[in-house]
Amino acid sequence: MSIETDIKQKKFRSPFQKLALNLVYTTKWLEYKQLESFKEHDITPQQYNVLRILRGQQGNPIKVSDITERMLDKSSNTSRLVDKLLAKNLAKRTSCESDRRAVDVVITEEGLELLNVLDPFIEDWENRFNIISEAEAEQISALLDKLRENED
Amino acid sequence: MSIETDIKQKKFRSPFQKLALNLVYTTKWLEYKQLESFKEHDITPQQYNVLRILRGQQGNPIKVSDITERMLDKSSNTSRLVDKLLAKNLAKRTSCESDRRAVDVVITEEGLELLNVLDPFIEDWENRFNIISEAEAEQISALLDKLRENED
DNA sequence: CGGCAATAGATGTTTCTACATTAAATGTAT
DNA sequence: ATACATTTAATGTAGAAACATCTATTGCCG
Numbered sequence: 569m570s571i572e573t574d575i576k577q578k579k580f581r582s583p584f585q586k587l588a589l590n591l592v593y594t595t596k597w598l599e600y601k602q603l604e605s606f607k608e609h610d611i612t613p614q615q616y617n618v619l620r621i622l623r624g625q626q627g628n629p630i631k632v633s634d635i636t637e638r639m640l641d642k643s644s645n646t647s648r649l650v651d652k653l654l655a656k657n658l659a660k661r662t663s664c665e666s667d668r669r670a671v672d673v674v675i676t677e678e679g680l681e682l683l684n685v686l687d688p689f690i691e692d693w694e695n696r697f698n699i700i701s702e703a704e705a706e707q708i709s710a711l712l713d714k715l716r717e718n719e720d
Numbered sequence: 721m722s723i724e725t726d727i728k729q730k731k732f733r734s735p736f737q738k739l740a741l742n743l744v745y746t747t748k749w750l751e752y753k754q755l756e757s758f759k760e761h762d763i764t765p766q767q768y769n770v771l772r773i774l775r776g777q778q779g780n781p782i783k784v785s786d787i788t789e790r791m792l793d794k795s796s797n798t799s800r801l802v803d804k805l806l807a808k809n810l811a812k813r814t815s816c817e818s819d820r821r822a823v824d825v826v827i828t829e830e831g832l833e834l835l836n837v838l839d840p841f842i843e844d845w846e847n848r849f850n851i852i853s854e855a856e857a858e859q860i861s862a863l864l865d866k867l868r869e870n871e872d
Numbered sequence: 873c874g875g876c877a878a879t880a881g882a883t884g885t886t887t888c889t890a891c892a893t894t895a896a897a898t899g900t901a902t
Numbered sequence: 903a904t905a906c907a908t909t910t911a912a913t914g915t916a917g918a919a920a921c922a923t924c925t926a927t928t929g930c931c932g
Binding site: 645 | 909910911912913
């Protein structure tokens with residue numbers, strides 16, 4: 569359904585305003601869809617994001633601050649997210665020897681297993697994006713990157 | 721900066737996964753930018769969204785449930801958002817005569833003034849989207865609409 | 873009409889987010 | 903080396919979101 573119909577707004581100030589609204593609206597829609605898969609497994613999107621970053625380390629420990637750098641939402645409180653993963657035995661935390669302020673985090677076997685269970689669900693809805701072509705997906709990604717260039 | 725650099729992830733499962741992550745990341749970036757303008761005026765993005773919907777009614781009252789339908793985030797608690805606007809004298813609430821369950825909401829003069837103050841800020845960052853062409857903006861919007869088609 | 877489901881909106885509760893503050897460890901400049 | 907700033911992570915707190923429940927009103931069907 570078009571964004572015009574979805575939010576019942578016929579006119580937009582400009583194609584840029586329309587795009588801004590559409591980005592927010594589409595992302596909310598997407599996050600909502602993901603949420604449905606996640607909550608069955610008692611995990612939040614943010615916790616999932618951290619778990620995936622941990623898996624990406626392939627066994628190597630990673631500091632809390634480095635996790636934050638890789639997160640989609642950099643303003644989130646990584647410390648407390650890691651707490652949640654610890655409480656569920658999905659991650660382990662050990663103090664870092666080279667810098668005793670820092671804390672090393674590693675994914676556990678149980679964490680890897682949970683990701684294995686979740687993977688097919690996530691892939692499933694990613695594959696729904698097949699409705700557009702791979703080239704179109706790449707093109708949007710490139711344009712989104714461009715939008716964020718204006719950093720001021 | 722490219723999404724690869726921003727979240728320090730070199731490879732993606734597919735262009736679709738990359739797009740999904742980029743959508744979430746870009747929207748967070750965009751919402752953060754907006755937030756900066758809003759908080760100076762003691763208003764949240766959601767409250768702003770409601771105010772704009774009220775202005776769009778051009779003086780006609782609108783029911784709470786109809787506001788929800790037009791919102792970007794349909795899962796938000798419109799009732800309490802309207803409460804906040806009332807407390808700041810930005811909106812008025814009267815009970816609807818034809819249906820006594822319903823409540824009519826109208827924007828106040830003060831609400832309109834606040835929007836007038838905010839408009840240039842919002843337009844400013846929307847105009848930063850000028851870095852891509854109007855045609856490209858329209859094209860992304862159309863593709864986003866398409867992505868949401870798969871409703872299941 | 874009477875009963876019951878559906879709708880509109882308010883409210884309660886738990887969890888999360890955003891932001892500030894704290895505490896410890898490290899880096900740096902004199 | 904000492905003093906001070908910076909970094910790293912944890913924690914405190916107010917406010918907001920998410921989700922369920924409640925109350926009042928309306929619609930509908932026998």
